Amino acid sequence: MGDVGRQGAPAGTDEGVEMRHGKRRRAGNAVAASLALVAVGAVAGCGSVGAGSGADERPLVGVAMPTTTSERWIGDGENVQAQLEALGYDVALEYAENDVPTQVEQLETMIADGADALVIGSIDGVALKGVLADAAAADIPVIAYDRLIRESPDVAYYATFDNARVGVQQATQLLQGLGVLDEAGEETGAAGPYNVELFAGSTDDNNATVFYEGAMQVLKPYLDSGVLVVPSGETDFETIAIDAWDPKNATARMETLLPRYADQRLDGVLSPYDGISIAILDAVKGIGYGSDAQPLPVVTGQDAELASAKSIAAGEQYGTVYKDTRQLAEVAVSMVRALLDGAEPETNDNASYDNGVKVVPSYLLAPQVVTGENYRQVLVDGGYYTAEELG
DSSP states (O other): OOOOOOSSSOTTSHHHHHHHHHHHHHHHHHHHHHHHHHHHHHHHHHSSOSTTOOTTOOOEEEEEESOSSSHHHHHHHHHHHHHHHHTTOEEEEEEOTTOHHHHHHHHHHHHHTTOSEEEEOOSSTTSOHHHHHHHHHTTOOEEEESSOOOSOSOOOEEEEEOHHHHHHHHHHHHHHHHTSBOTTSOBOOOOOOEEEEEOBOOTTOHHHHHHHHHHHHHHHHHHHHTSEEOTTOOOSHHHHBOGGGOHHHHHHHHHHHGGGGSSSOOOEEEOSSHHHHHHHHHHHHTTTOSSSSSOOOEEOOSSOOHHHHHHHHTTOSOEEEEOOHHHHHHHHHHHHHHHHTTOOOOOSBSSSOBOSSSBOOEEEEOOEEEETTTHIIIIITTTSSOHHHHO
16 A cells, blocks of 8 residues: 655655665565476466467466555565566556556556456556456456455456454554553553544545544544544544545645644554655654654554664554565466466455445455564564665
């Protein structure tokens, strides 16, 4: 989910992009190597795979990702591409830089080029209905990647994480950081009141709504009882949503909230994404938070981006929700392979994701909480980052 990449250089610089690409290529290549041994035999035995493929043709898979301004989406695209190529498929990977018409045009080109399947990380969950109808007319199956594509009957499968659980984990982290819940999730008896502010993701991303609803399910009893107080009064999704998940928009909103804290403490912030989390932390540091006398508020996050992983290691950002996109790529690729082999992809949820037209068969992966207590075990021992990258 996120929309800003930070890995030692600004996201828009060649150096920043290359640094992010370097790490993700290592991850992608490792997965690709593990698949390559089975891929050669599998593809050699297939002869022809996928609609529109001749006996001497390799299947073409179109992969449409939203943006390169987020390190996680770069990783998603490269991991999907590497795993598909390890299976012997040709891949057309495109990034639309958060511009919906560009993504539509990219998909139209993939369809015209004879793609056998499409994997789509959508920018706007409701803007692709027309182009997906074109894909369906050409018998091209569509897999929604991480973000549910809405208002279309032409989405075959959905590969994602348990997004409601992400919201629950973020809210639980906030309560644990404040001391309202202990490490086991049990109430401590702390009565507060604790001053908190709430942020949500972009309104055009279905996941943002699911994250918000999961979080509010946990937080509402504490808001109702007065253990948590939102001094701004801003709690509804539309008001607290951050357009395009853009940290600049989060900074602007945070700065409008800060005058309320001239004479009271900000204890915590529910942040839906690491790029927003870093923006919030930078803003509060600007008014004196981060000292022994005025500790930083408890700030949550999502995606385990490098800047936030470093921040957690340094004791600043309280935690994040880690979604191993290498695993998500594996799920999407397995769906593609099954479809092109004429088989039914594996799913584990055929009820939860109604896109407004149909319930989309889905495979949900489990997200994982990361804090200062376990970041080395999860992120370093798990091979997502090296110890050197975290500093």
